[in-house]
Amino acid sequence: MSLASQWTGVKTFPRGIHPPEFKEMTEDKPIRRLAFPPELIIPLSQHTGAPAKPIVREGQEVVRGEPIAEPSGFVSVPMHAPATGVIEKIGLARDARGTMSPAIFLKAYPGATQEVLYGKDVNVDALSREELIKAVQSTGVVGLGGAAFPTHVKLAVPEGKSVDTVIANGCECEPYLTTDYRVMLEYPADIIKGLQIIMKAMGVQRGIIGVEDNKLKAVEALTPHLPADGSISVQVCKTKYPQGAEKMLVKALLGREVPSGGLPIDCGAAVFNVATLAQIGELLPRGQGLIERVITITGPGVTRPGNFMTALGTPLRYVLDFCGYKGDDLAEVILGGPMMGVSIGTVDIPITKGITGVLVMTRDALPSALADLATDETRALPCIRCASCVKACPMGLNPSALGALGRKGEYEDMAKHYHLFDCFECGSCSYVCPSSIPLVQYFRIAKAVVRQKQAAAKS
Amino acid sequence: MRFMLCYSLKCAFRLLITIGNLFGQFGILSDMITHLVTAGVMMAGLGVILATLLAIANKKLYVFEDPRIDEVDAMLPHANCGACGMAGCRAFAEAVVSGKILPGQCTVNSPEMIQAIANLLGVSAGSREKRVARLACAGGKHVARVRALYRGLKSCRAASLVAGGGKGCAWGCLGFGDCKDACDFGAITMNEFGLPEVDVEKCTACGACVTACPRGLFSIHPVHHRLWVACKSEAKGEEAEAECEVACTACGRCVMDAPEGLITIKNNLATIDYSKNHLASPAAIQRCPTGAIVWLDDEKGPIKGAAAKRVVRRSPLPVEPSVRI
Numbered sequence: 001m002s003l004a005s006q007w008t009g010v011k012t013f014p015r016g017i018h019p020p021e022f023k024e025m026t027e028d029k030p031i032r033r034l035a036f037p038p039e040l041i042i043p044l045s046q047h048t049g050a051p052a053k054p055i056v057r058e059g060q061e062v063v064r065g066e067p068i069a070e071p072s073g074f075v076s077v078p079m080h081a082p083a084t085g086v087i088e089k090i091g092l093a094r095d096a097r098g099t100m101s102p103a104i105f106l107k108a109y110p111g112a113t114q115e116v117l118y119g120k121d122v123n124v125d126a127l128s129r130e131e132l133i134k135a136v137q138s139t140g141v142v143g144l145g146g147a148a149f150p151t152h153v154k155l156a157v158p159e160g161k162s163v164d165t166v167i168a169n170g171c172e173c174e175p176y177l178t179t180d181y182r183v184m185l186e187y188p189a190d191i192i193k194g195l196q197i198i199m200k201a202m203g204v205q206r207g208i209i210g211v212e213d214n215k216l217k218a219v220e221a222l223t224p225h226l227p228a229d230g231s232i233s234v235q236v237c238k239t240k241y242p243q244g245a246e247k248m249l250v251k252a253l254l255g256r257e258v259p260s261g262g263l264p265i266d267c268g269a270a271v272f273n274v275a276t277l278a279q280i281g282e283l284l285p286r287g288q289g290l291i292e293r294v295i296t297i298t299g300p301g302v303t304r305p306g307n308f309m310t311a312l313g314t315p316l317r318y319v320l321d322f323c324g325y326k327g328d329d330l331a332e333v334i335l336g337g338p339m340m341g342v343s344i345g346t347v348d349i350p351i352t353k354g355i356t357g358v359l360v361m362t363r364d365a366l367p368s369a370l371a372d373l374a375t376d377e378t379r380a381l382p383c384i385r386c387a388s389c390v391k392a393c394p395m396g397l398n399p400s401a402l403g404a405l406g407r408k409g410e411y412e413d414m415a416k417h418y419h420l421f422d423c424f425e426c427g428s429c430s431y432v433c434p435s436s437i438p439l440v441q442y443f444r445i446a447k448a449v450v451r452q453k454q455a456a457a458k459s
Numbered sequence: 460m461r462f463m464l465c466y467s468l469k470c471a472f473r474l475l476i477t478i479g480n481l482f483g484q485f486g487i488l489s490d491m492i493t494h495l496v497t498a499g500v501m502m503a504g505l506g507v508i509l510a511t512l513l514a515i516a517n518k519k520l521y522v523f524e525d526p527r528i529d530e531v532d533a534m535l536p537h538a539n540c541g542a543c544g545m546a547g548c549r550a551f552a553e554a555v556v557s558g559k560i561l562p563g564q565c566t567v568n569s570p571e572m573i574q575a576i577a578n579l580l581g582v583s584a585g586s587r588e589k590r591v592a593r594l595a596c597a598g599g600k601h602v603a604r605v606r607a608l609y610r611g612l613k614s615c616r617a618a619s620l621v622a623g624g625g626k627g628c629a630w631g632c633l634g635f636g637d638c639k640d641a642c643d644f645g646a647i648t649m650n651e652f653g654l655p656e657v658d659v660e661k662c663t664a665c666g667a668c669v670t671a672c673p674r675g676l677f678s679i680h681p682v683h684h685r686l687w688v689a690c691k692s693e694a695k696g697e698e699a700e701a702e703c704e705v706a707c708t709a710c711g712r713c714v715m716d717a718p719e720g721l722i723t724i725k726n727n728l729a730t731i732d733y734s735k736n737h738l739a740s741p742a743a744i745q746r747c748p749t750g751a752i753v754w755l756d757d758e759k760g761p762i763k764g765a766a767a768k769r770v771v772r773r774s775p776l777p778v779e780p781s782v783r784i
Contacts, residue, residue: 092694098623100630100694345607345622441612444620452670 010213011252012238016394017428019175019241019339021214026178026298029306031186034322036083036108040313041093042068043103046352047142048149049075054104060087065118065288068104077140077150080289082311083108084117096335096344096352103350106313119288124197132201139283140290140353145169145180145244145273146336148354151280154270155201163270166199167253168209170218170274171237171244174337177357179296180274182307184211184218187278188225194281195232198272207232209274210249214239241339242426246271248394260422275356295351297323301333301360310351316358317347325360332361339427381435389429389439395422399429399439406442411449420446471500527580528556534576536567538643540665561585567644567663588681590664592646592657595676596632597689597751597761599652600775602704603631608778619673627702630691632676641671651773659757682757686721686731686739689761690751693726700749704770707751717743722752 045051052069062068062081069079085108093103122135137152157163168191172180184191195207211219213236222234237243237252247258249271256267264271279290291312298305303324310319316333317325325347334341335355389399397419405414414420420443429439475496532552539547543564545554554560555576562568562576563585570584577584604627609618615637618624624633634653646661647668655668659682669677676691688707692699696708709727718738722729729752731739741754741762750767 094629096622098619098621098629343621345609345625438612441617441620445612445614445616448616448620448673456670 010236010238011210012240012243013248013251013394015392015396015428016240016242016248017392017431018239019431021239022176022298023178023181023214025176025305026296026307027181029178029182031182031294031307031309033114033309034311034314034319036112036114036311037314037318038108038110039088039315040082040085040106040108040311041103041315041350042079042082042106042313043093043095043101043350043352044069044079045095045101046079046148046312046354047077048147049073049077049153051102052076052079054090056087056090056104058087058089061085062087062106063117064112064114065116065291067118067289068106071137075150075153077137077142077152078289079104080118080140080291081106082291082313084112085109094346094349096342096349096355098345116286116288116291119286122285122287124200124285129201129203132197135284135287136197136201136280139280139288141276141279141283142290142353143273144275144279144293144353144356146340146354146356148352151272151276154265154272155198157202157265161265162268163202163204163265164268165206165208165254165270166195166202166204167246167249167264167269167271168195168207168274168277169244169246169249169271170209170211170215170222171249172215173212173239173241173244174339174341174356175241176298176359177296177337178298178307179294179356181215181218182296183275183278183294184215185221187282188222190278190281191222191274192225192227192232192281193285194277194279195272196227197280197284198270198277199231202270204270205231208253209234210237210243210253211235212237212239212243241428242394245394245424245426247424260419290353293351293353293355295319295355296357297360298357299334299360299362300364301326301362312353313350315347316344316349316351319351320347320358320360326362334359334361339431340425380437383435383437386434388432388434392428392432394426394428395419395424397423399423399443402446403429403437403439403442406439406446411446412453414443414446415450420450468500468504472497475500525556528552530579531555531562531576534568534572534579535565536572538567538663538665540567540643540663540667542566542663542665555582556580558582561587563587566590566665588683589659590679590681591659591662592638592664592666592668592677593680593684593687594632594655594657595678595687595689595691596630596654596674597705597753598626598628598631598703599650599654600634601652601772602770602776603628604702604776605778616671616673628692628694628699628706630674630676630693631703632674637671637673638668638677641667643667652775680733684731684733684736684739685755686717686736686743686752687755687761688729688731688752691728693728695727699727704768705749705751708749710748712746712748713743713752716746 050073053072054069056068064081064084066081067078068081071077085106088105088107090104092100095101133152133155141151142148170180170184199207219234226232235253242248246264250256250258250264250269254269258264259266292309294307295310296307333344335344338359383400393399402414402418423443425440427440532549535548537548543551545551555562562573564587573584605625606627607625609625611617613635615633615635618633623629626633632654636649638655639647639649644661644663646658647655650656664679666679690707692706699706700708707729709724711724713729714722721735721738722731744752744754744764746766747764750763753761753763756762
């Protein structure tokens with residue numbers, strides 16, 4: 001913690017960047033519920049870990065909230081029917097990665113109700129820690145901040161490790177996105193409830209909600225709901241990218257550094273996104289499953305941006321049509337924020353648990369440098385050793401050296417000597433690079449190649 | 460010996476002092492010369508000692524290495540490609556000399572050289588059928604749909620990480636030529652449709668392209684595997700054909716026309732069981748509607764069946780992207 005942050009009380013981490021926020025397009029738009037599309041596509045693998053196993057057959061009728069797939073292991077979660085309807089088929093559907101993967105196709109009945117018709121109340125206070133972890137798994141909740149890692153797996157603290165603080169991540173440092181912000185404004189009680197459940201499941205006494213200082217309204221909304229015993233506090237962090245990365249947040253709030261190659265649990269902390277907590281707080285006491293999530297649809301490519309409570313499995317095209325997606329303009333569609341989000345090659349993909357928002361860019365809206373790049377794809381200039389990337393990297397890596405090695409294809413060297421796998425692809429280096437070197441793309445290639453080699457060596 | 464050495468050093472030292480005295484009248488100059496000569500003699504002495512040590516070490520620590528390894532090594536192509544299954548050419552030479560492997564296992568070497576090695580060692584050359592890398596995709600720009608424009612690093616690996624590249628088919632060749640760059644023998648060229656073509660003569664079956672392709676489209680096959688499915692799409696019939704005109708639609712005609720068990724449909728894709736390759740004949744390909752299954756002929760290249768729709772287009776399909784990635 002720096003001296004300045006001690007004086008101001010606003011916490012942060014070293015380095016990082018300050019991209020423009022662009023949140024004004026949607027931050028004041030309340031969460032609206034979206035209508036059901038005629039057909040929903042529920043991929044069986046929309047979380048990290050083993051894909052779920054379908055437990056329905058073609059032609060079967062399901063009600064909203066009913067489980068339709070069961071977990072196939074500990075690192076796996078069930079799926080629930082997002083709408084009342086009939087199972088059309090179980091087949092391949094395109095996903096955001098561009099591959100085809102198995103999915104359940106559900107035909108929603110016209111006029112199906114948004115009311116959840118499935119679930120049995122659970123007495124949270126009566127559950128033991130193990131039972132709570134099981135209960136969290138049965139809700140099908142995964143990390144809703146984008147990683148989609150099954151939440152219950154994080155709750156099981158491994159032998160020999162201990163956690164003293166649970167952190168709720170309400171930073172949302174990605175430009176454009178306002179999902180977490182709206183959730184904090186509209187579901188503060190659920191967030192606190194969810195955080196308490198998580199703290200109970202992990203046996204932790206202290207909870208901190210970290211919010212960036214551009215979202216002080218969210219702090220105001222959360223404060224009245226804090227429990228009287230003082231176990232949970234709201235702390236304000238500096239608005240800086242990537243403040244919402246869990247390692248950065250742990251550093252800012254607790255002053256602890258997550259060891260290289262480790263997780264926050266290695267320094268006694270566990271980090272959960274506020275949207276995840278809100279869902280746990282809402283679903284778990286009712287014994288329901290995750291069937292919808294809040295997404296931000298924004299960007300210059302849509303005429304009616306906003307925050308929407310969307311049924312999982314809704315085709316993206318349906319959502320975008322609702323928001324006035326022009327589509328005729330040569331556009332770029334990004335799942336997530338502009339910094340860490342992934343470009344997609346088709347809008348015919350379903351909304352999954354890990355999608356925080358959709359950013360639709362038009363050609364005119366792209367910065368001129370990027371537009372130039374678009375016409376000449378190889379126009380990355382040579383590195384001028386300005387070290388802007390070194391100053392920006394929140395992990396303290398040397399992106400310049402990594403990039404140079406990546407260009408030469410020295411992937412093993414990057415992993416061995418330059419801590420390639422400590423990079424979490426926040427994109428700060430690519431953002432500040434005056435030579436427009438696609439650094440993160442090099443790192444992604446390097447990681448993929450090194451992983452492939454490691455897998456080949458194992459088998 | 461030791462006595463000799465000591466004596467000579469002693470003599471040399473005396474000589475030095477004598478020379479030094481001779482120059483004594485010149486003061487500083489004489490001192491300097493004394494020092495110079497001392498240093499020279501000391502260094503020479505050290506040299507003699509170390510040389511002796513080396514000579515002893517050479518005798519005591521000598522490891523016998525079959526001189527034929529060097530000879531064989533010199534006759535190898537030094538591509539270090541690993542196609543023989545060894546770590547490199549030196550390792551191959553050692554294995555050949557020790558009799559673990561036959562010289563013919565090197566796929567890169569010329570037949571004359573292989574024979575020369577065999578003659579040198581007095582072993583049989585050993586024959587190995589020519590193996591080549593084959594691409595399980597025929598979806599060039601002229602037949603396969605592109606759904607999004609990819610901009611960024613010109614590499615298949617990079618494109619595949621960005622929403623799987625812009626290609627409509629999720630299994631097909633991306634066409635940026637990572638395999639071409641990986642090939643050390645110049646055996647792969649990119650044709651006018653953006654598909655890699657393997658030069659059978661130059662290909663050594665080293666497998667570099669197999670690991671380079673992010674879609675896993677290359678595999679190594681003996682040349683007598685002539686029946687070939689040039690498609691990897693697991694999409695269902697019409698869906699597959701909507702993305703690519705030459706996709707396997709899993710219609711099953713080849714399965715019916717081939718001897719039983721040779722071809723099966725697995726995951727909406729015709730799959731050939733090469734353990735039954737001796738049953739293969741061009742009969743199986745005749746009724747394929749898209750020409751996804753081909754008969755590879757040495758001279759004519761891939762031959763499509765009579766019923767396959769003819770692709771006359773040579774220009775790329777128009778790109779109508781809904782999205783730019």
